[in-house]
Amino acid sequence: MNKTMVGAVLTKPEVIEIRELPVNFPGKGEILLGIEAATTCGTDVKVFRRGGHPKMLVTPTPFGHEMAGYVAAAGPGVKNFREGDPIVVANSAPCFVCAYCQQGRQNLCEDLHYLNGAFAEFIVVPRRFVEHNTHHIPKGLSFEKAALTEPLGCVLHGVKACNLDELADIYKPEIIVFGAGPIGLMFVAALSIRGLSVTLADPNPERLLIGEVLGADRTICIERGGGQASLLRSKTRDGGGADVAIDATGVVEVWSDALASIRPGGLVNLFGGCAPGSKMILDTSEIHYKELTIKGTYHHRPETIKSALNLLAEGTFPSNILLSGERPIEETEEALRSMMRKETLKVVIKPKLSRV
Numbered sequence: 001m002n003k004t005m006v007g008a009v010l011t012k013p014e015v016i017e018i019r020e021l022p023v024n025f026p027g028k029g030e031i032l033l034g035i036e037a038a039t040t041c042g043t044d045v046k047v048f049r050r051g052g053h054p055k056m057l058v059t060p061t062p063f064g065h066e067m068a069g070y071v072a073a074a075g076p077g078v079k080n081f082r083e084g085d086p087i088v089v090a091n092s093a094p095c096f097v098c099a100y101c102q103q104g105r106q107n108l109c110e111d112l113h114y115l116n117g118a119f120a121e122f123i124v125v126p127r128r129f130v131e132h133n134t135h136h137i138p139k140g141l142s143f144e145k146a147a148l149t150e151p152l153g154c155v156l157h158g159v160k161a162c163n164l165d166e167l168a169d170i171y172k173p174e175i176i177v178f179g180a181g182p183i184g185l186m187f188v189a190a191l192s193i194r195g196l197s198v199t200l201a202d203p204n205p206e207r208l209l210i211g212e213v214l215g216a217d218r219t220i221c222i223e224r225g226g227g228q229a230s231l232l233r234s235k236t237r238d239g240g241g242a243d244v245a246i247d248a249t250g251v252v253e254v255w256s257d258a259l260a261s262i263r264p265g266g267l268v269n270l271f272g273g274c275a276p277g278s279k280m281i282l283d284t285s286e287i288h289y290k291e292l293t294i295k296g297t298y299h300h301r302p303e304t305i306k307s308a309l310n311l312l313a314e315g316t317f318p319s320n321i322l323l324s325g326e327r328p329i330e331e332t333e334e335a336l337r338s339m340m341r342k343e344t345l346k347v348v349i350k351p352k353l354s355r356v
Helices: 042-050 127-132 149-161 164-168 182-193 205-213 229-234 252-260 284-289 302-314 329-340
Strands: 004-012 015-022 031-039 066-074 086-089 122-125 134-136 174-178 197-202 218-221 242-247 262-270 293-296 323-327 346-349
Touching (some): 066 149, 127 134, 134 302, 149 182, 164 242, 174 182, 174 252, 182 197, 197 205, 205 218, 252 262, 323 329
Parallel strands (some): 174 197, 174 242, 197 218, 262 293, 323 346
Antiparallel strands (some): 031 066, 031 346, 066 086, 086 134
């Protein structure tokens, strides 16, 4: 095995350097993951633009967090994984000790550890990740599709937060998803698989067509900058608004539209993370007299990571549509810029392409 590897390092806003990095061998309880596929995502784009993330990383840092590959080496004490095993590794690991973990809310863990550096040939997986958030890839599931486990795990966590089972026992709820980026489209697919009625709202007609393929019952081309709530309410069954609105944009104006698009007793899931310091104005009487439920939803939990991997392995989730080609590590920055230009959804970074 080479003592160095190729890796992408985020150094400052919109600057990625391709470096020769040392290959660190695993210590006790650790695994060296040989990365076969790492997928880009909207969070990568936001972090790339902003030059960091308040929770996950500080520059300069190895970049990328959606990964799948094989066990290149196992450190002392690793029992459940052997060299050569195909595995997927989630990008965080909770402590399972704090009060939030005991409540089953591991995404809010007081000592949540993060793992970055997927856009590289290898990455050392720390012991806590090996024990709590690393899984064998089911037979027949490709590395490229397995790398989608992390974002799909986030989406499944978001779906559960919508309390849709309670509504579905009474009638078929109407759901609006704001944003036809990779996460918004994943929401559409995950909801439609459950037989739920989904409206997808986005300014990009091409992305709306993809949403239709993924199962959206209705698509609405909205304008950027907000002010679209009246239009969206008018498209619901009685003009009164949706039962559930999900934001997958992380844009403050869209958060406001999501809140104004739901009917009395409705729920809005503010899933897309806005820039730090963002503010919005709330109409208190609307929230109070309409008994609106407002939820912020963040990240994933070990339970939803397992569910996502199983869903991908079943073959019913249309993952192929979300993957927009492959690039070597050296073209990581261009892959992210292609997402910024809306030319691609998710790009697979393939380390082996770098050594051809």
